[in-house]
Amino acid sequence: MKLASLKHGRDGRLVVVSRDLTRATDAFIVVPTLQRALDEWERYAPALEALAEQLEHGSVPSFRFHEHDCAAPLPRAYARRHAAAWPAYPALLRQAAGAEAPAGEAAPLRHAASDAFLGPRDPLAHDDPAASLDLSAGLAVVTGDVPRGADAAAAAGAVRLVALVAEVIRHDRLRPDGLDLDGAEAPALAASLSPVAVTPDELGEAWRDGALHRKLLVSRNGKTLGCPESGADLGHSLVALVAEAARHRALGAGTIVSAGPVSNRGIDGGPGRAAAEGGAGHACLAEARAAEALTSGWARTPYLAAGDRFRIEMKDAGGHSIFGAIEHDVAG
């Protein structure tokens, strides 16, 4: 099934969305918010699934679904852990900066803000001319309760929903090692989720080996920035990240485990070609700039500027949007 939260108060108003994203029906008669559904998933999920079936058959009152009316599916969550799970991204940024690779794991999880996701069509404020603002496009899963030390099978079984995620990052605040200039962690200013979150069974064959295998379509002002394959060049699958997040402590229902940006290696293991040259391109501006700097010595792609529109979407094998689109206009 596909779920969304329409803008309403701090936690939104849960709706069930049709597979083709054209219609929705209120879930209020079952449970008013997604967090409460996740808190007692075994109790509420069957009734929500029944609503989804009735919606497909037209046997329940419904209304036209507008992605613009959406908050994030979980407008605020109690926990988020994020990792750069596609190692080509940090490798490229380090290479362009002439920095050494850190010892240890490629994709450490960090605690990330989860208390105020932007709506998928909310404008991005860009009021600091010194800020090198970027959007990083990736994937997220929403978990149920995951016991401490859960194995991969338990982690896979705890994935309740899958969504797209975008992180707003200020690159002028980053050192090559990914830390803030002040020594704190990378300052993701904000994050957003796709309008719709879907249960793994909706993804069919594209959801396998703990990962989602589809191209992530990223564009800026209507021009493709990248279309990297999310199932390729993974250092850690989403399910492996859930298990890693639960290694030392249990995860509560509604925990978001996110990963991004999606990043594919070039054929020779190097930067890979830009989307305009037929390559997979990039799912964030910083990576495009690093690739340009390495191949031509000049980072041509500018960071976000007022007036820009940044769009992130993923389509199924039939060409239909799975999650709806994250689309942020940059406001000056």
Added chain:
Amino acid sequence: MKLASLKHGRDGRLVVVSRDLTRATDAFIVVPTLQRALDEWERYAPALEALAEQLEHGSVPSFRFHEHDCAAPLPRAYARRHAAAWPAYPALLRQAAGAEAPAGEAAPLRHAASDAFLGPRDPLAHDDPAASLDLSAGLAVVTGDVPRGADAAAAAGAVRLVALVAEVIRHDRLRPDGLDLDGAEAPALAASLSPVAVTPDELGEAWRDGALHRKLLVSRNGKTLGCPESGADLGHSLVALVAEAARHRALGAGTIVSAGPVSNRGIDGGPGRAAAEGGAGHACLAEARAAEALTSGWARTPYLAAGDRFRIEMKDAGGHSIFGAIEHDVAG
């Protein structure tokens, strides 16, 4: 007023507690959980204050308050930012490890887990013999909504509640720079809050300049480990940390900003004397060990072991417990 959440479901059952912590009355008739009270503080706080007054006068039904029945006041929160706001602590640890001070700010805020606070009397699992387990004692504030870029006055006005905090840390996973061995942030395995959270007005003169000015009493197995003055040797006050946390993004109601461990400098600016020698001692075991290593060449104080009891409390000028005690027994 003083508020607590009795153990009940995922979010506890909000109660108003008497000033002397002996009696409590159900807040359910006003609002069932602390998060919901914080979400609409202007609406609910006056009625909760009225309940608190009635409780003091014995004009409302009440029951005996047991700290053992408590969950954390906010059993799960949407956000927590934590800083080592007393610079003597990181300075001592670095000095003992022979590590250099990092460039930049002394107390960067990090995102910290807030989704599952331990109850103040819950046992601590210690099932990994390789783990150097420590408890770090500090202070926390719970905020209302704080707009992005709020100044110190706005940050001060947004402090809704003050509480004690304890973080469970695995020091064998830490490098001298405070990062995890894998390159991720310091792995606080768990955290707990005092049984009771109090509004700043309950603290009187002890709450000034954005900080709480009282001794934090920390003991292990009944012997004082430290009694550092929480208003002294502060790099950043709690209110300054709230403003810093809101520098780049707004904070939502119920955000926890925590700081610790409380740490005083010695008279000569050095490690300071142990509590057993009449000094302020230490609010965590790692700092006690670092001080011992620096002064005698031998870190005598062992990390936590099964059977240990670790207690954290703060008393008012009359010797009465302000927040109740965090007291964790270490289970093997």
